[in-house]
Amino acid sequence: MPRSRPVALLLAAVAALLLAVGAEARPPGPPGGGMGGERLEGLVDQLGLDAKTLAAVDEVLDASRVRGRELRRQLREAHDRMRTLLEAPEPDADTIFAQVDAISELEAEAQKNRLGTLLRVRALLPPDARDRLLALMQARGPGSHRRGPPPPGAPW
Numbered sequence: 001m002p003r004s005r006p007v008a009l010l011l012a013a014v015a016a017l018l019l020a021v022g023a024e025a026r027p028p029g030p031p032g033g034g035m036g037g038e039r040l041e042g043l044v045d046q047l048g049l050d051a052k053t054l055a056a057v058d059e060v061l062d063a064s065r066v067r068g069r070e071l072r073r074q075l076r077e078a079h080d081r082m083r084t085l086l087e088a089p090e091p092d093a094d095t096i097f098a099q100v101d102a103i104s105e106l107e108a109e110a111q112k113n114r115l116g117t118l119l120r121v122r123a124l125l126p127p128d129a130r131d132r133l134l135a136l137m138q139a140r141g142p143g144s145h146r147r148g149p150p151p152p153g154a155p156w
Contacts (some may be wrong), residue, residue, distance in 0.1 A: 071106060075110065088120050
């Protein structure tokens with residue numbers, strides 16, 4: 001078997017994996033996905049917060065949306081670059097793997113942005129509103145927060 005064939009097979013496998021992961025990385029629903037932005041905002045609207053708390057929460061959500069849009073733009077560019085690299089007549093494995101790392105870092109930043117938003121919003125809420133938010137999140141079903149009740153002693 002020529003030496004280039006295993007490399008080509010490896011690159012084809014990486015390409016298939018990246019396309020599958022890229023599709024999974026973009027959840028359906030409103031921009032922002034997860035508990036960032038619009039989904040969390042819809043839940044917060046149901047909490048009956050006072051004007052001061054609501055204004056502080058809106059500030060957090062607005063900043064999260066701005067950061068989320070920028071991260072999504074960067075992720076689109078990174079995925080476009082990956083497609084270009086994979087379509088090259090002789091793809092360079094090191095360059096492709098470096099791009100995998102770049103995409104992974106951006107995806108991690110997007111996840112941190114979503115979770116950070118949830119944590120910052122939660123910190124602004126009085127205890128009774130935190131409890132209502134958790135109940136609303138759990139009522140939305142699996143994937144909207146976590147499965148099952150919180151563990152004993154959870155800070156919710």
